[in-house]
Amino acid sequence: MYCGSFVAHSHFKWLAIWLCIVLLIIYMHSPENFYKPTKLMYKQSVNKNVFKNEMESIDEVAIFNKRPVQKYYVKTKVCKIPYIPPFTEDLMKFYKPKTFETCSNETDLVQANFDEDSKSYRLYINETLAAQKLNSTEVKLNCYYEEITRYAEHDSYNDPLPRIYFSQGYEVPLHVQGMMIHCYEAANETNIVQSDAYAFIQYKPMAEKPQKVETNRQPSVIMFGIDSTSRINVRRTMPQVFKFLRGPGWYEMQGYNKVGDNTFPNLMAILSGYLPDSAKAHVCDTSEKYCFDRFPFIWKHLKAAGYLTAYAEDSWSINTFNYVKPGFVEQPTDYYFRPFLRAFDAKLDTWKCAECSWTYCMGRRLQTSYIYDYGRDFTRRYIKERPIWGLFWTSSFSHDDYSMPSKMDKHILEYLLDFKKDGVLDESIVIFFSDHGARYGRIMDLDSAFLEERLPMMFIYLPTWFREQYPEFADALYINQHRLSSNFDLHNTLIHILQLGRPSEALPLAHDCPKCHSLFYPIDEQRRCVDAAISEHYCTCEPYKRLHAKWADRIAPRVIEHINDYLWARNFSSLCVNLTLHYIHKTEMKMSLDRDFFENDIIEETVYRTKFKVMQNSADFYATVLYNNVTDQVTVDVETISRTNSYDKDSTCLNDKLGKLYCICMKDLRS
Template sequence: MSRSRFKLTKKKSFYFAIFAVFCYIFFRVEVAVLTPMFSESQLFFKRYLLRTPGCSLPLYDSYHWTVGLSLSEDVPYERSCSVQEPNILAQHFGRIFINASALRRLYNVSQLDTTCYYREVLRNESAREPDNTPMLGPRVPLELGDRLNAEYVQVTCEAHGKSLFKEYFLLPQSKPLATNDTEANGAKPPRNERAMSVLILGVDSTSRMNFHRHMVKTGRYLEAELNAFEFIALNKVEDNTFPNLIPLLTGMSGSEAESVYTRYGKFDPLPLIWNKYKLNGYTTLYMEEWPYTGIFVYSTFPGLMKVPTDYYPTSILRMMDDENLQKKKCMGSRLKTKVLIDYLADVLKLNHERPMFSFVWLTYLTHDNVNGLQLLDDSLELFLRELATYGVLKNTALLFMSDHGLRMGSMSMTEIGRYENKNPFCFLALPKRFLADNPVAAAHLEVNQRRLTTNYDLHATLIALSEWPKFVPNSTDKGLSLFGPIPPERTCADASIPRHFCACLDASRSVNDPKVSLHFALHAVDYVNALAKLHFQESCVVWQLGSVDRASILGRSADDAVQLRVQITTVPEAVFEVYGTLGTLSLSVKSVDLVLRLDKYANQTTCLPRSRWQKICMCKSYLLSRSSTTRETLSLRLGFW
C-alpha cells in the first residue's frame, strides 16, 4: 500500500512540475507575443474609469489573465519573521516588560538571574551625514516596568556573564509645546482649539487597482465609516519615489529640488510642508520605514543635516537595518511594519489634544512584491479603528496615498501593469465638522474625485489645510487645491505630467515597419551601454539586443520626427522601456529621452556604489557568479570578444 501511494505521489509531483513549466512558458509567451498583439486594441477593457474632455482612463479587470501569474507571487515576509526567535521583551506606554516564560524556555534562565541595560539610539549631529550615522549613548541599567524617558533605545540582556539577546524600542515621549521663546524664532503657539491635525500615511509602490485587490477591509472602512474621498485619477509625475514625493512635500519638481541641493549642498533649505505647519504651532513627525531608500538619501544624496521634525526615528531604523539587512523586515518575530504602525498610533494618541502634522511612508512590504500589500490590510484597518475609537480622527485630516504603482517585475511588463504604475491610490478623509463648515469645498471634493490630479494638487491642498480655520484654497505654480474647481478639460500637459508618465489614453499605435523599431532599439541598447560605461567604467556587462517586445508611435514633434516608446529584452536578460524620437526620412535617432528598467535588478548591482544609474547595469561579477553560464557565453556577454 505504501509503495503504491509513493508512486501516486511521484506521479502527482511530475504532473505538477509539467503544469508549472507550462504556466511559466504561457506567461512568457503572453508578455512577449500575445500582449503586444492586442496592445493597441480594446480587448483589455470595455468601459472607462474616467472620461472627461481632457483625459480618459480605461477600466481594466483587476484579475485579467495577463496579470494572473504576477498575482500568484508568494509573500514570504510574515513567515520569515515568525520563524525568528520570539521577542522576549515588550513595551507598553513607555515601560518595558519581560516575558519570563519565554526567557526560561529559550535561554533556560530566570528573570531574577537576568540583568538588562539600555542605550539611547542617537543621531550623530557632528557627522558629515547625520541621517546615515546613528550612534549609541552610554549603557544604563534598565529597571523593568519603570517608565523610560529615552525615546529610541537598544536593550540588551545578560545572565551569568553571558549576553542573551538585543532588542530595539520606539517609546513615544511628549514634546514641549511652542512657547513665547520659540515664538520669537518664528514658531507660534497653537492658535485655537479648532486647529486640525494632518496625517499623511503613504504605502510605497501601490496602484489604485492593487489597493482594491488587497486592501478590502481598509478600503471598506475608509468609504463606509470615514466617508473618504477617493481620487481615482491621481497620476504620478515622474518615475520613482523622490521626484513624486518632492512635489507633495514642496510643490517643486524633483529637478528643481536637485537644483537647490546643488546650490546649497543640502536639502534643508527646501520649503518642506511640515515647516509651514511647525510655524503654525503644530507638533510634527516624519518617519520613513526604509531609511536606505529614503527621500533625501535617494541616489547619492546625504539626507537632511538638521532634525526636521519633533518625532524623527530615522537613526534607530537605520541602526536596525545596518545590524541585519537580511532580516530588515523583522523586529524579532514581528513584522517591522506592524511595529511602526503601533508606534504611530501611540504617538497620535499621546498628542491627540494638540494639533499634529505627521508624514509616514511604509515601504518594505510593497516595494518589490505586488502581493505584499495583503499583509497590511488587517493592521491598517485596526489602526484606523483604534484612532477613531480614541477620538483622534474626529479632528484629523487623513491623506492615505501612494507615490506610484509597482515599477519592476513581471506585472510591469504587461499593459495593465504599465497603466497601474502611473495611477497610485489616494484617499482623503476629513472630519465631519470641516465638511459641514465648508460645504463649497466639500462639493468640489466630490467632483474632483473624477478629475485628473497630481501631487502638486495635493501640496496646494495641504497648504490650505495648514491655515485652517482661516481657509483659502489657493492654487500654486503647478497645483490646484482639491478644495477648489479642477476643470474637466485638464490634460496631462496642463497638470505638469510628462507624456511618458501620463495614464490618460492617447492616440498611440503600433509601429508597422519592423525596421523602424529595430533601428531605434539597437540605438537604445548602444545608448544604455554608453551610459553604463560613463557612470561605472568597466563594472557592467555589455548589453546586446535580444528582442523588440513592443513598439508604439506616440506622436510627431514639430520637425515631423516620430516619438516612440519601445520595450526591449536584452542579452544578458533585462527588460527596458525606452522613449525617444526618430527622424522619419533617414531613420536617424534624434534623442533618447527616458530609459526605464522593468525587471528586478537589485541583486545584480551589488558591485556598484549608491547611484540612480544602477538600473542601466548588471555587474560582471554577478554574471560570473551564475554557475549555469558557460565560459564562451560569459566572454561574449562581458564584452571580452
C-alpha cells in the same frame, strides 16, 4: 413613500409589492448610486470586532465581479484613463495571495507603557514570564537598556551609550528617544532571556503663546504611504484595506498620475513642490551634503505654524533621502525614526521570509510594525491636543513584489481600525497613498503594465467636522476623484490646509507646476498632462496602439544609441558596457482621442512607446520617444526611460542614482 401609497390603493397588492422590491434593487445597484457622494452628516460607527469578522469573509475576486462595470478612471474630452479590472485572466494565471507570518509568538518580557499622569514612559517587567523562562521563581533576572542617540553627520546612530540597569516601574528619562533592552540571568550574563527595542514619542509640552482668537480650526494631517502600490493593486492585494478606504469620508483620486520614475521625484514633488532637476537649478543640488537641510520641505512650514511633525520610514538602506543621497544633517522633524531603525537592524536578529527581498522581522517584530507603532503612538499622544503632521512610509513588503501587500492586508487593516478607535479620523485629514505602481517583475509583462506603473493609489479622508465646515472643499474633492491630478496638486493641498489656520500668510505653491492648485478646488475638466506637470512618458490620458509593421522596429535601436551616448557623456563608459538590442517586446504609437489610425498610414513625426530587451544581463527598458518616420531620427530624454526589471545587481560599480538605471557594469556582466 410612493411605493407605500401605490400599494395601499392597489387592487394588486402583492404584485405591487414585488414591483417595488425590483425597482429598489435596480436603484441600489445603479452606477450613479454606487458612486454617490458621501452625506456630510453621516457619522461612521462600526463595531471593531464585527467589522473585522466581516472583512475576513471577503472573496476578493467575487466582490469585484459583482461591482457595476466601470470603464474609465477619468473620462473627459482631453483625457481618458481606462479602468483596469484587478483580476484579469492573464494575471490570475500566476497571481497567488501571500499568507501573513508573525515574527514571534513570545510575550513581551518588558513593556514600555506611557503614563498619562506623569507624561512619561515606564518600564514594566513581566515577572511571571521571567520565572517561566528561568524555570524558577528564585533565580534573579537583570535588565538593562542602552540609549540610542542620533549621529548627525551620517544621519545614523551613535554607538550605544553605557548600560543603565532598571527595575520594575522604572521611569524613562525624557531625553531618551530610543533604546535597546536586554534581560539576562543574573548569575549567567550569557543567558540572554530576551532582547527588545523601543522608539519613544516623548511628550513635548506646548509652548506658551499670547492669547489670540482662532478663527479657523487647524486640521491635523496624517500620511500613510506604501511604496510601489497602484490603485489597481490595492484592489487586488488588499481587499480588506480597500473596503475600509471606501467608507464614509474617504475620496479616491482615481485620476492621480505620478510625475517621476521612482520614489524620490514623486515624494519630492509632494513634500517640496520641486522635481530634482529643477531643485538643482533653483535651490541646491540634492546629491550634496546639507542640501536637504535647507530645502523648503512642507514640514518646515508646518512647524512654523505650530504643528508637531514626525517622519518614519522603513528599509533604511533605500530611504527616500538617503539612497545614493546624503540624507539630513539636522534632524528634519520633531520626531524622526531613521536612527532607531538603523540601530535595530544592526543590533537585533533579523529575518527574511522565503518570499521577501527585504528584512521582514527585526527582533520579534515586523519591520513595518515599528513604523506603524511609531505613528500610532504619535497620534495618540497629541491628536486631541494640538495640530500634528506625520509621514509614515513603508517599502519593505511592497517594493520588489507586487503580490506581497496581500501578506499584510489584515495587518494594516488592524492599524487603520486602531487609528479610527483612537479618534484619528475624528480630528485629522488622512492621506493613504503611494508613489507609483510596480516597476518591475512579472506583472510588467501584462498589457496593463503601463497603467499599473503610472497610477499610484491615492485616498484622502476628510473628518466629519471638516466636511461640515467646508462643504465646498468636500464637493470639489468628490468631483476631482475623476479628474486628472498629480503630486503637485497634493503639495498645494497641504499648503492650503496649512493656510486655513493662517489665512493672511501667503506660502509658495508648487514651483514646478504653475497650473496646479489645491484639490479642494475643482480641477478643470479640460486639463491635460502638461497642465499637471506630467511628462509625456508618464501620461496615461491618451491611448496607444500596438504596431506590428516592420518599420516600427527601427525605433528601439535608435533609443539604445541614445542610452550609450548618455553613459559616454557622463564618463561612465569606462565602467559600463555598450548596450545592444536583444529583441523588442512591443512598439506602440500614440493615438488621438478623436481619430483612428491604420498601420499603412504615414505620419511623419509623432510619439511612440517602445519596450525592448538588451543582450547585456537581459535588461528591459521602456521608452517614450518622438520619432520622425522620414529622417529615422529619435528624440528622447534618456533620464525618462524606465528600467522595468531589477538593476540592483547590474550596477554595483556606480553610486549615481540615475546612472544605475542604464549601466550594466563590466564587472557585473553575466554571460
